[in-house]
Amino acid sequence: MTETIDSNQQKLTMSEIVLHAVQRASEEGELPPGVNVMAGVTAITAEASMPNTDVKQIGNTVFISHFSRDKIETSTRGFNMDSARNFVDNTVEYATSLADAGVRRVTIDFKGDSIKQMLIAVSRTPIASQNWGMQLFKTTDGGFRAYINLTGVAQ
Numbered sequence: 001m002t003e004t005i006d007s008n009q010q011k012l013t014m015s016e017i018v019l020h021a022v023q024r025a026s027e028e029g030e031l032p033p034g035v036n037v038m039a040g041v042t043a044i045t046a047e048a049s050m051p052n053t054d055v056k057q058i059g060n061t062v063f064i065s066h067f068s069r070d071k072i073e074t075s076t077r078g079f080n081m082d083s084a085r086n087f088v089d090n091t092v093e094y095a096t097s098l099a100d101a102g103v104r105r106v107t108i109d110f111k112g113d114s115i116k117q118m119l120i121a122v123s124r125t126p127i128a129s130q131n132w133g134m135q136l137f138k139t140t141d142g143g144f145r146a147y148i149n150l151t152g153v154a155q
Contacts, residue, residue: 006083007059007090014055017062018044021079030111044079056097061090065098065106072104078115088121096127099150106150111143119146 005012012020022040025031031040047064048055054065054074060082065074078094080087098106108119116136123134133149 004083005060005081007061007086008083012060012081014057014062017057017060017081018079020081021062028112056094058090058093059086061087061094063091063094067103072102073107074098074103074105075107075109077108077110084118084121087118088125091118091122092125092127095122095132095148095150099131104149104151106146106148108146108148109139109143110146116144119148 019037019041022031022037022044025040026037031037035043044064047053050066052067052069052071054063054067056063056065060080062079063076064079065076067074076094076098078087078091080090082090095106108115110116119134119136122128123132128134131150135147137145137147139145
C-alpha cells in the first residue's frame with residue numbers, strides 16, 4: 001500500500017505526487033478498467049497541459065483545475081500524498097485561492113470514501129462553514145460529485 005508523506009517532514013515533487021497517487025488509485029481499484037499506472041500518469045500529464053487549466057502544488061497535494069470560459073466555475077481534481085490533516089489544510093488553501101481569483105463554483109468528481117471524508121472535514125473548517133456551501137451526490141458509476149459554492153467568501 002502506498003503511504004502518505006507529511007509535507008512538514010518531506011516535500012515531494014509534483015511528478016512524485018501524481019505517480020504515487022495513481023499507484024494508490026490502482027491498488028484501490030479506482031482506475032478505469034484496462035488503465036495501468038503509466039497510462040494514468042500519461043493521461044494526467046496531458047490533462048495538465050490543456051487550455052484553461054491550472055496546476056498547483058500545495059504541500060504534497062497537486063490540484064488540477066479546468067476553468068469555464070468566464071473563469072467563475074472550475075472542475076477540480078486533487079492528487080494527494082500528504083497527511084490527512086495537511087490534505088484538508090491544503091484543500092482549504094487552494095479553495096481560498098480560487099475564491100480570491102473570482103471562482104464561484106467548484107465541481108469535484110471522485111471515487112472512494114477517503115475524498116468524501118476529506119471534503120466533509122473541509123466543510124467543517126471555520127472559513128468553509130461560515131462562507132461556503134457544499135452538496136454531495138452519488139453518481140451512476142458508483143462515485144460521487146461535490147458542488148462547492150464559494151460565493152460567500154469576502155473579497
